[in-house]
Amino acid sequence: MPELPEVETVVRQIRPRLIHRTISGARFSVPRQLAPQTPREISVAVRGKYVETIVRRGKFIGIELTGGTLLIHLRMTGRLYVRTARKIPLPYERAWFDLDNGTDTLVFRDPRTLGTIRFFPAGREIGPLVRLGWEPLHDDVSVDDVRAALARRTIAIKPLLLDQSVWAGIGNIYASEVLWAARIDPRTSCSRLSRAQVERLRDAVPVVLRRALERGGSTLRDFASPDGQPGSYQREFRVYDREGEPCLHCGKPIRRIVQAKRSTYFCSACQKRR
Numbered sequence: 001m002p003e004l005p006e007v008e009t010v011v012r013q014i015r016p017r018l019i020h021r022t023i024s025g026a027r028f029s030v031p032r033q034l035a036p037q038t039p040r041e042i043s044v045a046v047r048g049k050y051v052e053t054i055v056r057r058g059k060f061i062g063i064e065l066t067g068g069t070l071l072i073h074l075r076m077t078g079r080l081y082v083r084t085a086r087k088i089p090l091p092y093e094r095a096w097f098d099l100d101n102g103t104d105t106l107v108f109r110d111p112r113t114l115g116t117i118r119f120f121p122a123g124r125e126i127g128p129l130v131r132l133g134w135e136p137l138h139d140d141v142s143v144d145d146v147r148a149a150l151a152r153r154t155i156a157i158k159p160l161l162l163d164q165s166v167w168a169g170i171g172n173i174y175a176s177e178v179l180w181a182a183r184i185d186p187r188t189s190c191s192r193l194s195r196a197q198v199e200r201l202r203d204a205v206p207v208v209l210r211r212a213l214e215r216g217g218s219t220l221r222d223f224a225s226p227d228g229q230p231g232s233y234q235r236e237f238r239v240y241d242r243e244g245e246p247c248l249h250c251g252k253p254i255r256r257i258v259q260a261k262r263s264t265y266f267c268s269a270c271q272k273r274r
């Protein structure tokens, strides 16, 4: 699943191709991905609209149009790219937004069709964004703020990082990587983290995500940026997908456990509960 670094890479690459263009028409092949809206509702809403900018919030992509926002979530296998008329369509393309230059189309491709597309008229609250936590790359949060946010939560820190409510944009890969960098056992209850642990966590989140972004994100099975380039951060994984391999700090084998049905990778020597 694309996480913050991968989604941010997508946004940065498509932004110059979309900004200041007008959407001349839109088509959708899987209506369920737009629910509760319909293909007709969204195509009427976006047709003739000017693209003001493209932003990322957590793992969401917001295409800000005159009159509203097109909100896209890539989920497991979604991709977004601009295709010129000369290029052959790829399999599994699900939505097409034609641009006013007559040659380019913003394409949403999604083999598993779990991604979502919604349109929110200007001035209307964008529901999916309301409960998102801090932006890991931009927000300067204090240790006390993070402690306060975690003190109320009794679940383990790893699944908490996935739920988007404290920081938005961290998924399964970067949750394991961040906790190794912060030397925190992923099974530790949020409310039991020491002040020193919270401080290390607060510091590790932006460092790990910025580094991954510099590398164009991580490419596992099928993430590629809109220009087709794979990310390279997977070569720098410290724990993710390294079960049995030596910890790069202490040499002990990396362990894999399952938390909330997702794999967690960690070093039981370097990562402590206190």
Ligand SMILES: [Zn+2]
Pocket: 247, 248, 249, 250, 251, 252, 267, 268, 269, 270, 271
């Ligand atoms: Zn270790």
